[in-house]
Ligand SMILES: Cc1cc2nc3c(=O)[nH]c(=O)nc-3n(C[C@H](O)[C@H](O)[C@H](O)COP(=O)(O)O)c2cc1C
């Protein structure tokens with residue numbers, strides 16, 4: 001399974017083609033749109049989200065509600081394009097709106113030099129995280145596929161700036177976590193902490209600044225044996241890190257409680273076997289992956305998100321036309337994107353897990369994959385002495 005996306009932030013639309021989705025998977029368009037909405041809302045978003053109302057248009061690969069096994073094409077229109085038609089004209093250059101002042105923290109500077117552009121807009125249009133809407137549509141399909149095999153993914157915000165929620169991978173309720181994350185627009189679990197974080201975001205907004213934080217992704221029901229230890233580019237932890245790190249503004253990825261483990265002795269952090277079907281390990285500091293292979297425990301990924309770079313009180317910049325240090329510029333921006341980035345994280349994790357699941361239990365139709373999976377499940381039960 002693979003996908004490509006195309007589209008500029010203020011262009012006509014975003015597009016994606018997902019290839020390798022097996023035939024016979026039931027697709028619910030409303031579910032895709034629901035996922036797109038989850039990415040759009042979230043405390044700390046700016047004015048652009050008041051313009052956009054992301055909706056997926058299925059172009060190909062799905063008929064009568066089921067996948068055909070052919071490439072799936074999806075289109076998401078940019079409502080804001082109406083306001084940018086002339087600037088984004090594919091044929092005429094719009095001289096009056098050329099951007100020559102790179103914003104620190106964006107691809108603006110390095111991108112303009114790398115691609116020989118005089119107009120930084122050529123960089124920022126594609127480097128923009130607007131593209132992540134297309135990824136979320138892909139993720140909705142991956143999640144639909146995974147749910148057929150009892151695999152579920154959730155995310156929540158663990159920290160905004162210095163305000164931290166506490167999370168214990170060894171002792172938490174999946175249902176409570178999921179419900180709390182979904183019932184709030186900052187996706188934090190502790191109500192008091194969330195209140196404090198919102199106040200901090202409001203303050204940053206007032207002062208023309210931005211905030212970062214962390215989100216956590218959890219995947220439950222992942223079978224033993226996705227990924228592999230046999231080659232560097234097949235390790236599941238490496239594949240997941242790559243995918244999560246590709247999200248704009250994510251600057252760090254941690255699998256399980258790696259930082260905690262690095263500061264503690266081995267006997268405290270390696271997950272001893274307990275042996276029961278409902279509690280096979282005593283702890284899950286490894287976050288469900290050992291040696292690059294899923295071990296049947298909940299997969300845990302933590303992502304570190306930087307404060308978004310466009311500031312209402314912009315930093316000094318180097319004008320690439322005038323070739324001198326000057327004042328930066330500001331149009332509009334989000335103030336905090338940690339909750340939205342978490343939803344994109346779910347999509348990327350879902351894609352990697354679906355792809356690796358298909359690598360292991362491959363088939364052209366869902367029925368074939370189901371058969372392969374059931375056979376393997378029986379084998380695992382037998383190996384571990386469990387009753388099915
Ligand atoms: C959903 C989402 C929305 C974002 N919105 C903004 C924004 O409004 N303003 C901004 O400066 N950066 C925003 N970013 C982050 C930038 O796209 C990102 O920091 C920039 O492209 C540089 O990439 P890097 O941070 O990965 O190095 C957003 C990121 C995400 C995931």
Ligand SMILES: C=C(O[C@@H]1CC(C(=O)O)=C[C@@H](OP(=O)(O)O)[C@H]1O)C(=O)O
Pocket residue numbers: 009046047048049052127128129130131133248331332333334
């Ligand atoms: C459009 C989205 O996010 C955009 C991501 C983004 C950036 O620099 O990454 C900058 C902003 O774009 P604009 O300058 O048009 O307001 C965000 O709104 C989106 O998430 O759908």
